[in-house]
Amino acid sequence: MAAMARPLPPGFPLRSHLLPRIHEEQGRAGWLTPEFATELARDLRLPVAEVWEAATSFADFRFEPPAAEATVCAGLSCRLAGDVSTEIQAGSACLFRCYDAPASGPERPFPAAAVRRAGPLLAPGTATPEGLATAQRLGREAALGVVLESGLRGRGGAYFPAGVKWKAALDEGRPIALVVNAEEGEPGVFKDRALLSVAPRRVAEGIAIAAFVLQPALIVVFANGHATPGVDSLTAALDAVAPSLTVATFRGGGGYVLGEESALLNAIEGRRPVPRTRPPLPVQSGLFGMPTVVNNVETFANLPVLFGDIQGYRKRGTAETPGTRVMSVSGRVERPGVYETEVGTPLRALLESAGPTCAGEIAVLAGGPSGGFLSAANLDVPLQPGLLHPTGAMLGAGGLVVLDAPNDIRAAALAMARFNADESCGKCTPCREGTPRLHDLLAAGDLAALDGLAEVVQFGSLCGLGQMAPGPVRSAVHFWPGVFA
Ligand code: SF4
Known part of the structure; x- marks a missing residue:
């Protein structure tokens, strides 16, 4: 936590001090008082209502003295390690340590033992940033060409080509902001934490390569509030690999919606x-109105691998998505943890490595609250971007939770529906009103009404959270309708 408490570098507008100041106060006093909100509003020259509006939008901030009891994870994988039949009534806080289920207590570094299979991204690196040296030797334009030609796609879950995003920002012809998205907020996904802890120099070198090509005016690392040890490792690695870079670190306050990059930019701005x-797209007008490139931690980790072997990069993975993918595997398996695997590897092969421990038939939740379930008959699907099944299962951020079917399905589907309802930011009506109704209809077994509402939520919602919220519900009902009757 100490390194993340570094003051913001010069150049950040006053308002963007909101999140760091709130963290500082919660760290000091344990909670946020109305007096503090008034003082902060005065310091940042904002209406008090705007300070409250922003602060109360983050799940991790407290507005009354904290209870003394220990933090216990309420995420799906941890509940599978206990009594999964107890439905969560409110809140769905995940500690993102699904490899250590049932998780409780304070943050701790990602354990090396939970790296079950390492490839080029997770392998211990050398101290020499050879990929950065290659990029610098090529020059900015040729290095951009390498990224474009490589076919590298973002690893946050949308798989947009990284080079195309970079070029679009450069084409704006204005100072650029570069944002490192370490806000890993999906239950069942912990691969960025693994990369930050196990291979921070590789991530730091990737940031330095991107900074060399983009020459950003601002660089921001936005980290999940429960990823402090990993981000401290990254900060130390940046000091070693790229000491001339000025990097601001922001710590989030919880919220799955921060996976949507413009929501994350609003958080940095103190909104x-x-x-x-x-x-406009963020690459046109993003952070403080600047053309903004937001890339995920794993995307940055790919860059030194690419520049370390430009010819060889496309030899791994598929033609459309070269390279490897760090998958997070948890739930009913003997060996939970991260598995680095080539894109296109059959799901079944990965599951065999993890050792399912299901008493009944195996089932998998792929893509978490935005994905869907797969039955035992659907496990030969290759792990590649896009839908793994038309009802919702998707590769997404690479989270796989192994379940026992049909015993776990009802509780797991209801947990995903509850999570989406809790995490809806409320900006648009189909998601705000529809996601709690999806949960309630599923609980009541009203499958006919559920189908129609799922369509409205999918097509009427503004962002991916609402658009993909029906996936777990729809897929569970598709494969195991009897469970909900
Ligand atoms: S779909 Fe709408 S309400 Fe739901 S998270 Fe996105 S913007 Fe917010």
Whole structure:
């Protein structure tokens, strides 16, 4: 936590001090008082209501003295390690330590033993940033060409080509902001924490390569509030690999919606973390109105691997998505943890490595609250971007939770529906009103009404959270309708 408490470098507008100041106060006093909100509003020259509006939008901030009891994870994988039949009634806080289920207590570094299979991204690196040296030797334009030609796609879950994003920001012809997205907020996904802890120099070198090509005016690392040890490792690695870079680190306050990059930019700016209406895209007008490149931790980790072997990079993975993917595997398996695997590897092969321990038939939740379930008959699907099954299962951020079917399905589907309802930011009506109704209809077994509402939520919602919220519900009902009757 100490390194993340570094003051913001010069150049950040006053308002963007909101999140760091709130963290500082909660760290000091344990909670946020109305007096503090008034003082902060005065310091940042904002209405008090705007301070409250932003602060109360983050799940991790407290507005009354904290209870003394230990923090216990309520995420799906941890509940599978206990009594999964107890439905969560409110809140769905995940500690993102699904490899250590049932998790409780304070943050701790990602354990090396939970790296079950390492490839080029997770392998221990050398101290010499050879990929950065290659990029510098090539020059900015040729290095951009390498990224474009490589076919490298973002690893946050949307798989947009990284080079195309970079070029679009450069084409704006204005000072650029570069944002490192370490806000890993999906239950069942912990691969960025693994990369930050196990291979921080590789991530730091990737940031330095991107900074060399983009020459950003601002660089921000936005980290999940429960990823402090990993981000401290990254900060130390940046000091070693790229000491001339000025990097601001922000710590989030919880919220799945921060996976939507414009919501994350609002959080950095000290605003309520809700998605912005598009256009403009963040690459056109993002952080403080600057063309903004937001890339995920794993995307940055790919860059030194690419520049370390430009010809060889495409030899791994598929033609459309070269390279490897760090998968997070948890739930009913003997060996939970991260598995680095080539894109296109059959799901079944990965599951065999993890050692399912299901008493009944195996089932998998792929893509978490935005994905869907797969039955035992659907496990030969290759792990590649896009839908793994038309009802919702998807590769997404690479989270796989192994379940026992049909015993776990009802509780797991209800947990995903509850999570989406809790995490809806409330900006648009189909998601705000529809996601709690999806949960309630599923609980009541009203499958006919559920089907129609799922369509409205999918097509009427503004961002991916609402658009993909029906996936777990729809897929569970598709494969195991009897469980909900
Ligand atoms: S879809 Fe949901 S999370 Fe996204 S903007 Fe609408 S209410 Fe917010």
